[in-house]
Amino acid sequence: xxxxxxxxxxxxxxxxxxxxxxxxxxxxxxxxxxxxxxxxxxxxxxxxxxxxxxxxxxxxxxxxxxxxxxxxxxxxxxxxxxxxxxxxxxxxxxxxxxxxxxxxxxxxxxxxxxxxxxxxxxxxxxxxxxxxxxxxxxxxxxxxxxxxxxxxxxxxxxxxxxxxxxxxxxxxxxxxxxxxxxxxxxxxxxxxxxxxxxxxxxxxxxxxxxxxxxxxxx
Ligand code: AP5
Numbered sequence: 438x439x440x441x442x443x444x445x446x447x448x449x450x451x452x453x454x455x456x457x458x459x460x461x462x463x464x465x466x467x468x469x470x471x472x473x474x475x476x477x478x479x480x481x482x483x484x485x486x487x488x489x490x491x492x493x494x495x496x497x498x499x500x501x502x503x504x505x506x507x508x509x510x511x512x513x514x515x516x517x518x519x520x521x522x523x524x525x526x527x528x529x530x531x532x533x534x535x536x537x538x539x540x541x542x543x544x545x546x547x548x549x550x551x552x553x554x555x556x557x558x559x560x561x562x563x564x565x566x567x568x569x570x571x572x573x574x575x576x577x578x579x580x581x582x583x584x585x586x587x588x589x590x591x592x593x594x595x596x597x598x599x600x601x602x603x604x605x606x607x608x609x610x611x612x613x614x615x616x617x618x619x620x621x622x623x624x625x626x627x628x629x630x631x632x633x634x635x636x637x638x639x640x641x642x643x644x645x646x647x648x649x650x651x652x653x654x655x
Pocket of ligand 1: 444445446447448449450451453468470472489490491493494495496497501521522523524525529555559560561564565572573575599608634635636637638641
């Protein structure tokens with residue numbers, strides 16, 4: 438199965454793509470995670486991408502396309518994948534179409550998560566992540582037992598650089614301007630399945646699984 442998951446920052450693409458990937462036995466490919474790893478390891482692509490990520494801007498297409506093309510050719514992606522965070526522009530979508538077509542691979546569905554901007558701001562400004570194990574907390578809905586400390590491993594909780602309120606608002610503006618047009622692009626191709634992602638994590642996953650197994654969105 439080959440899937441794309443689309444949605445604004447904080448809509449739950451990361452959380453849902455991991456769950457859906459596990460359910461269907463396909464690899465989750467997150468461009469945001471790959472870029473953050475590249476920044477942390479000091480790799481050249483990370484050095485170039487960092488300035489854009491910190492401002493909430495999109496990393497230029499030439500860097501992204503190479504990153505994704507290399508990843509899709511790896512062994513674990515040949516049996517299927519769920520792409521989280523790519524494509525984010527029409528030109529990225531066209532390049533992905535070309536690549537898949539050349540290799541006789543087709544998309545099964547594009548999953549679109551719908552969340553209002555106000556919900557995004559609340560989710561992301563309250564998000565904290567463990568600097569050691571990556572566990573995810575929310576100061577309002579899922580606080581750690583001890584402030585600033587991971588329940589699971591005792592690691593220090595940090596805020597993502599781009600989860601400051603001004604940057605979240607900028608990321609949303611970039612999403613509406615550059616990524617939202619993909620909704621019409623994939624709808625016209627008959628690939629789009631749309632989900633209300635303001636429900637609980639479990640309800641959203643159940644709706645996606647049901648839609649993929651029956652061929653309808655909700
Ligand atoms: P990326 O990491 O992809 O950031 P994003 O799209 O802004 O996504 P987030 O990770 O913030 O949100 P998400 O939708 O994955 O939600 P999550 O599951 O984490 O990209 C970062 C940057 O990299 C970009 O800004 C850009 O600079 C660059 N980049 C990446 N790809 C690129 C590309 N293709 N082209 C150019 N540049 C690119 O959940 C968020 C929070 O909400 C969590 O705390 C979670 O627990 C909570 N949550 C999730 N679902 C629910 C729910 N149903 N109810 C309550 N809480 C929920």
